[in-house]
Amino acid sequence: MWVEDWASRAACKGETPDALFVRGAEQNKAKAVCAGCPVRTECLAEALDNQIEWGVWGGMTERERRALLRRRPGSSWRSILETARTKVEVSV
Structure with missing residues (x-):
């Protein structure tokens, strides 16, 4: 099931925003x-x-996101990812 208010449930909601906007090895x-x-x-x-x-x-x-966008420009990623998630949930 797709969560519309996802930000309130995110694992990073308690993190400082600076922790998610980093470069290099800090991205890991x-x-x-x-x-x-x-x-x-x-x-x-x-x-x-x-x-x-x-x-x-x-x-x-x-x-990594730019690479995906180049491969499928103009796509609805919500639709793609929601469909993929549904297929995985059905097969489990």
Whole structure:
């Protein structure tokens, strides 16, 4: 099920924003916060659909997100990720 108010449930909600907008090796620490987040998919879809350029969102760096956007420009990432999540939930 897709969570509309995902930000209130995010694993990073208690983190300082500066911890998620870092460069280099520090990004791995930020990505670790995302690893067990219950709304990681919603967060990633938000960043991709709005082409957010900075920070770690949904466990992906800006470079990783740019690569996805280049592969599927103009896509609705919410739709793609929501469909993928549904397929995984059904198969489990």
